[in-house]
Amino acid sequence: MREPTVYVNGLFMRQSNAKISILDRGFCYGDGLFETIRVNKGKIFCLEKHIERLFDSMPQVLIDLPMTRLELAKVVKETLARNKLKNAIVRLAVTRGNTQSNIQIDYETPPTLVVNIRPFTPLPKAVYKKGIRIMLFQERANLTNGIRQRLKSCNYLSNILLKEISDKKNFMEGVVVDPDFGVTEGTTSNIFIVEKGQLKTPPLSPYVLAGITRQVVIDIARDNKIPFLEGQITKEELLNADEVFITSSGIEIVPVTQVDSNPIANKKPGILTGFIHDEFLKCVEAESKSC
Numbered sequence: 264m265r266e267p268t269v270y271v272n273g274l275f276m277r278q279s280n281a282k283i284s285i286l287d288r289g290f291c292y293g294d295g296l297f298e299t300i301r302v303n304k305g306k307i308f309c310l311e312k313h314i315e316r317l318f319d320s321m322p323q324v325l326i327d328l329p330m331t332r333l334e335l336a337k338v339v340k341e342t343l344a345r346n347k348l349k350n351a352i353v354r355l356a357v358t359r360g361n362t363q364s365n366i367q368i369d370y371e372t373p374p375t376l377v378v379n380i381r382p383f384t385p386l387p388k389a390v391y392k393k394g395i396r397i398m399l400f401q402e403r404a405n406l407t408n409g410i411r412q413r414l415k416s417c418n419y420l421s422n423i424l425l426k427e428i429s430d431k432k433n434f435m436e437g438v439v440v441d442p443d444f445g446v447t448e449g450t451t452s453n454i455f456i457v458e459k460g461q462l463k464t465p466p467l468s469p470y471v472l473a474g475i476t477r478q479v480v481i482d483i484a485r486d487n488k489i490p491f492l493e494g495q496i497t498k499e500e501l502l503n504a505d506e507v508f509i510t511s512s513g514i515e516i517v518p519v520t521q522v523d524s525n526p527i528a529n530k531k532p533g534i535l536t537g538f539i540h541d542e543f544l545k546c547v548e549a550e551s552k553s554c
Contacts, residue, residue: 268345270338270378275345278379287375289358292366293418295375296320301512302343302351302383303547308512309475310336313355316473320414321357328357328374335376342378350383352513356417386514390435391540394520394532397449397509398434399498400425403441415472426450435517436509444470446496449509452517453477454496457506457535461490476510476543483542489535506533508540516540 267278288294298313314332321328328335339353360372429437429450436449446465448454453474455464462484465471484491501507507519507527516539518532 265347267380268342269380270342270376272373272376275342281377281379283375283377284361286361286364287358288360288362289356289375289417291362293416293420294324295356295358295417296324296326296415297354297356297417298415299512300339300353300355301547302348302353302380303550305343305349306550307339307343307353308547308550309479310339312475312478314339316415316475317355317357323414324359324416325368326357326359326374327370328376330376338376339378342380346380348380348382351380352383353378353380358417383513386517390517392532394518394527394530395435395509396433396521397436397438397507397519397523398429398432399440399501399523400428400437401440401442401498422450436519438509438522439470440498440501441470444468444495446498446501447471449511452509452511452514454501454507454509454519455480456496456501456504457533458500458504460535461492462535462539463492463494463496463500465496466493474510474512476512476515479543479546480510480516480539483539483546487538487542489539502527504528506536508533508536516543 268275269278269281271281283290296317298317300310300313301308314335318332339355343353356377358375360374363369425437436452438449438454439447441447446454447470453464455462464477467473481491502522502525505528509517509519518536520527520530520532
């Protein structure tokens with residue numbers, strides 16, 4: 264198997280030769296941001312939207328990448344071309360660079376930029392036909408002074424631990440239900456419900472990531488005149504929904520047929536969920552052809 268080519272701080276190299284300093288703040292503190300991007304038939308889906316989100320997020324965490332959006336897009340495309348992959352996942356990470364042994368920010372230190380690509384492994388088709396089980400975590404959504412969940416931060420410890428708990432209990436995803444804000448999001452996904460033909464998802468907030476696939480779904484709903492609402496979702500609404508599905512770049516649109524021990528509707532993926540997934544695949548295909 265061909266060894267992957269990666270990009271690290273201005274250089275393309277074999278993955279086995281790639282090195283990051285042990286003083287890098289991404290390693291020491293999870294001090295950075297990342298994007299996960301889908302490649303379909305050799306074309307990068309929604310690359311501009313991912314880069315826009317990254318550039319919107321960097322000022323919020325006081326990281327200044329000395330590169331334009333266009334330059335970064337060229338780096339991503341060149342990394343993909345060197346790997347010769349048609350169906351892949353791009354991971355783009357920016358950290359604050361090396362630390363000087365304390366957490367104080369050194370604005371003279373250049374950031375670290377890494378782009379790596381791996382083959383895309385799709386979920387089994389049975390997942391989309393039968394749906395998945397998700398687990399609820401009833402606790403405060405992750406929020407600390409200075410950082411918001413809506414930033415795609417390299418500090419993913421909370422998500423990792425919740426995902427591990429749900430995995431060990433044979434649930435595919437874990438979703439946080441905040442006592443004040445209701446259903447927020449999954450460890451790696453956004454969530455939608457369908458109530459009496461209306462599509463609904465939690466609004467963007469400090470607790471909800473502005474997912475790229477989430478926005479594509481919203482655009483699909485509007486383009487097809489599907490009733491849509493961004494609004495708080497209670498646990499009771501979720502459990503009594505006609506349909507539930509989750510979204511992310513890596514899994515697309517996945518139907519949920521059970522929440523904790525509660526079946527959703529008749530425990531079969533819903534009609535609207537299937538329609539939206541079909542329309543999403545058309546969007547991916549159309550962008551692949553137009554690139």
